[in-house]
Amino acid sequence: MRFHTLFLLLILCCVYLAAGQVSYDDCCLKYVRKLSRSTQRHVVDYKIQKADGSCNIAALIFIMRKGRMICANPSESWASRLKERLDAKKPEQDSSFSSKPRPLQRKG
Known part of the structure; x- marks a missing residue:
């Protein structure tokens, strides 16, 4: 009985430690x-953190x-x-381009 309790306690500790780790x-x-x-000429894009x-x-x-x-301070000039x-450098979206598809016109 002591072995089973010790084994259960060991398993619970392992599960607790695994769940406690935070993935960053x-x-x-x-x-x-x-x-x-x-x-700077080799930079192609950026993300904001x-x-x-x-x-x-x-x-x-x-x-x-x-x-x-490469990480940079956003307040640096x-x-x-x-x-x-x-x-x-990013292409501007054309204002005449509509994101909604136009309905098909039926002939007849």
């Missing part, structure tokens, strides 16, 4: 201070050509200029 998103933990202009429950700091995550991610430059 890919969060920035620190910023780079500066990016050289030649490195908000300081919420899963991530501790707000950051701009710049995505490089080969998929590498070079980071905001790079973000604006990337936004300007």
Whole structure:
């Protein structure tokens, strides 16, 4: 009987420890201070990280050509200029384009 109780207690401890582990998103933990202009040319996109429950700091995550991610402080002037430059490169949506499909017209 003692063996079964000890075994059950051991299993419950393992389950408790496994459930207690928190899975974190890919969060920035620190910023780079500066990016050289030649490195900035390799940036293709960015994501915005908000300081919420899963991530501790707000950051701009710049995505490089080969998929590498670099974290920057969003209040830094070079980071905001790079973000604006990337936004300007994105194609603007044509205002004449409608997201709703037009109904088919029947002939006859």
